[in-house]
Amino acid sequence: MSTPAVLGLDVGGSSVKSLLALADSSLSSPPEILSRARTITPLADPVDGLVEIAQSVPQQHPVSRVVVSIPGIVDETRGVVVRSANIPALDGCPLAERLGARLGVPVSVINDGHAAAVAEAAWGAGAGSDDSFVLALGTGIAGAHVVDGEVVPGAHGSAGELGHITIDPAGAVCSCGRHGCLETIIGAPALSAAWNTAGGSGGPETLLPAYADGDPRAVPVVQRAASALAEALLTLCALVDPGRIVIGGGIAREPHDLVLLAAQYARQRATFHHVPPIVPATLGEWAGANGAVRIGMQHERLATAAR
Amino acid sequence: MSTPAVLGLDVGGSSVKSLLALADSSLSSPPEILSRARTITPLADPVDGLVEIAQSVPQQHPVSRVVVSIPGIVDETRGVVVRSANIPALDGCPLAERLGARLGVPVSVINDGHAAAVAEAAWGAGAGSDDSFVLALGTGIAGAHVVDGEVVPGAHGSAGELGHITIDPAGAVCSCGRHGCLETIIGAPALSAAWNTAGGSGGPETLLPAYADGDPRAVPVVQRAASALAEALLTLCALVDPGRIVIGGGIAREPHDLVLLAAQYARQRATFHHVPPIVPATLGEWAGANGAVRIGMQHERLATAAR
Numbered sequence: 001m002s003t004p005a006v007l008g009l010d011v012g013g014s015s016v017k018s019l020l021a022l023a024d025s026s027l028s029s030p031p032e033i034l035s036r037a038r039t040i041t042p043l044a045d046p047v048d049g050l051v052e053i054a055q056s057v058p059q060q061h062p063v064s065r066v067v068v069s070i071p072g073i074v075d076e077t078r079g080v081v082v083r084s085a086n087i088p089a090l091d092g093c094p095l096a097e098r099l100g101a102r103l104g105v106p107v108s109v110i111n112d113g114h115a116a117a118v119a120e121a122a123w124g125a126g127a128g129s130d131d132s133f134v135l136a137l138g139t140g141i142a143g144a145h146v147v148d149g150e151v152v153p154g155a156h157g158s159a160g161e162l163g164h165i166t167i168d169p170a171g172a173v174c175s176c177g178r179h180g181c182l183e184t185i186i187g188a189p190a191l192s193a194a195w196n197t198a199g200g201s202g203g204p205e206t207l208l209p210a211y212a213d214g215d216p217r218a219v220p221v222v223q224r225a226a227s228a229l230a231e232a233l234l235t236l237c238a239l240v241d242p243g244r245i246v247i248g249g250g251i252a253r254e255p256h257d258l259v260l261l262a263a264q265y266a267r268q269r270a271t272f273h274h275v276p277p278i279v280p281a282t283l284g285e286w287a288g289a290n291g292a293v294r295i296g297m298q299h300e301r302l303a304t305a306a307r
Numbered sequence: 308m309s310t311p312a313v314l315g316l317d318v319g320g321s322s323v324k325s326l327l328a329l330a331d332s333s334l335s336s337p338p339e340i341l342s343r344a345r346t347i348t349p350l351a352d353p354v355d356g357l358v359e360i361a362q363s364v365p366q367q368h369p370v371s372r373v374v375v376s377i378p379g380i381v382d383e384t385r386g387v388v389v390r391s392a393n394i395p396a397l398d399g400c401p402l403a404e405r406l407g408a409r410l411g412v413p414v415s416v417i418n419d420g421h422a423a424a425v426a427e428a429a430w431g432a433g434a435g436s437d438d439s440f441v442l443a444l445g446t447g448i449a450g451a452h453v454v455d456g457e458v459v460p461g462a463h464g465s466a467g468e469l470g471h472i473t474i475d476p477a478g479a480v481c482s483c484g485r486h487g488c489l490e491t492i493i494g495a496p497a498l499s500a501a502w503n504t505a506g507g508s509g510g511p512e513t514l515l516p517a518y519a520d521g522d523p524r525a526v527p528v529v530q531r532a533a534s535a536l537a538e539a540l541l542t543l544c545a546l547v548d549p550g551r552i553v554i555g556g557g558i559a560r561e562p563h564d565l566v567l568l569a570a571q572y573a574r575q576r577a578t579f580h581h582v583p584p585i586v587p588a589t590l591g592e593w594a595g596a597n598g599a600v601r602i603g604m605q606h607e608r609l610a611t612a613a614r
Binding site for chain 2: 129131153154155156157158159160161162164165166167168169176177178231234235236238239240241242243244269271272273274276
């Protein structure tokens with residue numbers, strides 16, 4: 001019998017990325033990828049579409065387990081998509097059960113931020129540490145503390161919400177309904193608004209190069225954002241005390257100026273805090289699919305051990 | 308051979324509390340206490356004094372393990388008192404090694420906040436939940452997240468510092484060197500100063516009864532403190548997502564008005580947050596000694612399993 005493989009599907013708003021790797025690959029370094037594909041997201045009929053994507057994977061190794069990464073609120077214990085960020089047809093869907101019944105193998109469903117965090121912690125910028133807090137800076141801000149390869153979920157599965165630390169009690173109203181959360185200063189829409197008010201045009205994709213060029217309109221905008229991020233990171237160090245901080249997402253992209261400046265501010269302002277290495281993420285847009293594969297490999301080991 | 312017992316010593320600035328219990332007592336409820344004593348803290352010669360205290364315990368059961376709870380910074384892995392809050396003669400002392408050599412049994416040394424948190428989580432107000440964040444409000448503010456009976460230490464042993472969450476970025480200078488930490492608003496000295504400025508006299512021990520009596524000078528002082536605590540608790544819920552929050556220490560004492568008001572504010576202001584039950588601690592001043600005993604029982608089980 002051929003060695004079984006695990007399939008990771010990272011379901012984004014526009015594309016589904018899939019990765020296939022042998023279930024018994026080492027957990028300590030990125031596995032050899034047997035198959036890699038990118039497909040248009042089946043928005044209208046997501047369950048049928050995901051079945052088709054899973055079945056289209058080359059079958060030289062039998063797929064023994066599928067892990068699906070979904071943006072939004074996921075009940076990972078029950079495998080239910082509570083609320084999807086981009087695919088309304090999945091809201092409330094018991095996706096693990098439906099896909100599992102169709103594919104005939106165990107299926108897990110996880111939050112995409114958790115998946116990406118697991119991969120960054122183990123195979124990306126967190127490699128070599130068994131304790132990383134992984135932060136994604138984009139439209140929203142998502143974080144996850146990964147210890148020994150697993151996300152620390154919190155009692156209700158909602159730990160790691162660094163984007164909703166209050167930075168400025170008198171600040172703008174946040175998507176969460178409170179005032180002055182980190183996200184109201186450094187989320188992509190907030191950063192774009194500040195950049196446009198300062199005379200720039202476009203969003204982070206023009207702001208960050210302008211900062212790198214020393215554009216005097218961009219400098220204070222990036223400094224304020226980095227300062228807010230530094231404050232949130234100091235709160236993180238005081239409360240969670242992670243062994244490494246990994247920062248990814250569009251706003252953290254190369255040349256990583258915002259991350260590096262925030263790290264510098266955090267070190268300057270720390271008093272009793274243990275500020276660990278603060279490093280840019282390295283896996284880019286395939287982090288979620290890698291994390292789905294790794295979680296599949298972990299689950300497969302647990303299932304084998306239980307047999 | 309008689310069943311072995313574990314000895315917990317809670318070393319405070321003025322007294323040492325000791326508790327003795329059978330090593331194989333149940334972990335799920337407070338054990339029967341074989342011996343309970345309180346002795347003056349041997350400030351000048353603490354190692355000799357602790358040896359004497361340990362040896363003065365009734366010996367109908369052989370003591371197989373000693374756990375010492377110490378206020379201050381403790382390297383729990385190595386059993387070293389890095390910096391004691393009250394007993395300068397212990398600073399830098401490899402206490403586990405010294406006491407172990409003198410007593411002929413394994414000795415562990417732990418931070419007193421950790422010890423109290425373990426006891427409150429398992430046998431006090433956290434009983435019934437396997438995930439509690441335990442907070443002590445006093446001169447300083449110490450917190451510890453206890454999951455499945457053990458403190459979540461963080462990568463450098465310094466997680467849980469809720470007292471140093473920034474509440475008011477423009478606020479007073481904190482003992483830690485930063486501005487507007489929770490401790491600068493709700494630490495006992497800050498609370499006393501605010502109460503005296505408002506026309507009261509004394510500290511929390513007169514402020515809280517005055518608030519309970521509806522004293523119009525006390526009401527805004529307690530409201531501001533409860534409001535600051537509520538903000539810190541919402542940050543805690545966003546980042547750590549505990550299953551229960553237990554609040555003890557002098558400022559949280561009966562009739563618990565400050566804790567109850569902070570819990571009310573936190574619930575009113577929560578948006579996406581999962582605010583768990585917020586309850587007053589129940590073990591009082593013997594929490595640390597109870598925690599030392601429980602940790603001794605846990606260590607004894609691990610040692611037995613490893614044999």
